[in-house]
Amino acid sequence: MDNIYFWSPSVQFKTENGELKVECFNYGKKCAEFFPELYYIAQDGATPEQLKEHFPENKRVFLNSLIRDFIKKKILVKSVITPAELFYSQKKLFHNEYPDDMRFVREKLEAFRIKQTNRRMFSGDVSYILEKTGQGELLENRCSVREFSDDVISYYDFSSVMGILQSKPETHKRYYPSAGGLAVIDVYVHIKAGRVEGIREGLYYYDPVVNSIVFMNDGKGIVSDAHYFTNKEISEGSAFTVYFVYNVGAGMPKYGGMSYYYGIIESGILIAMLTMSGEKTGIGSCSIGDMVYEKIAPCFNLNDNQILLHSMEFGYKKNR
């Protein structure tokens, strides 16, 4: 199975004027000769050798470099693809009435946000206005924190936040729900230099069984330019960062492809739990929706069945 590649389910190709086009890449006429056969074979999975066997010998050297390029660009894949790869095709299916530049104009984006947050999808003759109960101080004051205090996080507060992820030895369960109780999210934490009491700078694996963090490396490979511009400062100022990794092997044997979906939901639950356990101790947080995970992935020493999904920045709030 190790060397078996599949045509990525999220990648489309076509031949136009005799030229091969794979998503945004134009491979030209010479490459078009291998299509659609190569696609059909790779749909079912094949090693590079098996792929080449289907074509005349005098074309195999050329085909070899094409296959290598497809592998590099993740057109041919041999393990579960990332959420960015998996979901990007969905945009095509949605008719967007807004101009693309709306995303980059602050005022337009804010107007869009307010419209969305106030949307009401249904109104009817019968409705019950619910009582104003209040949501308690913690929730009333919660908001994403993007500038953190320089204060060193106490070992106790750090333990209190991370501890909600532990496995309970008596029941082999967690403090949060997960599909089938499989707890498919692996957690890693990057501790910044001198920012958490008594803990050396570095990247750690959170071990839920012992409720400990286990040193992996100095974390220097977690470079700030993996972040998109607006998130750089948030990550530079935080005391620690939590990374959520979907463990394919923990979920797919039971739930198949839906396990990926459940893993994303589980990750959302963890985000909410960590947010709230942070709030209790004056530790603010900010979710980071997207970053160039390829730039930092090597640090995590993940296997093919682990996918980086999300990260969250943490630090004491200013004026807590």
Ligand SMILES: Cc1cc2nc3c(=O)[nH]c(=O)nc-3n(C[C@H](O)[C@H](O)[C@H](O)COP(=O)(O)O)c2cc1C
């Ligand atoms: C999935 C997800 C991704 C997010 N990504 C980012 C991000 O990349 N950068 C950022 O500054 N905030 C990010 N946020 C925080 C949201 O911007 C924030 O929750 C939203 O603006 C509402 O503000 P509030 O949390 O202060 O109530 C993200 C939140 C979620 C849940």
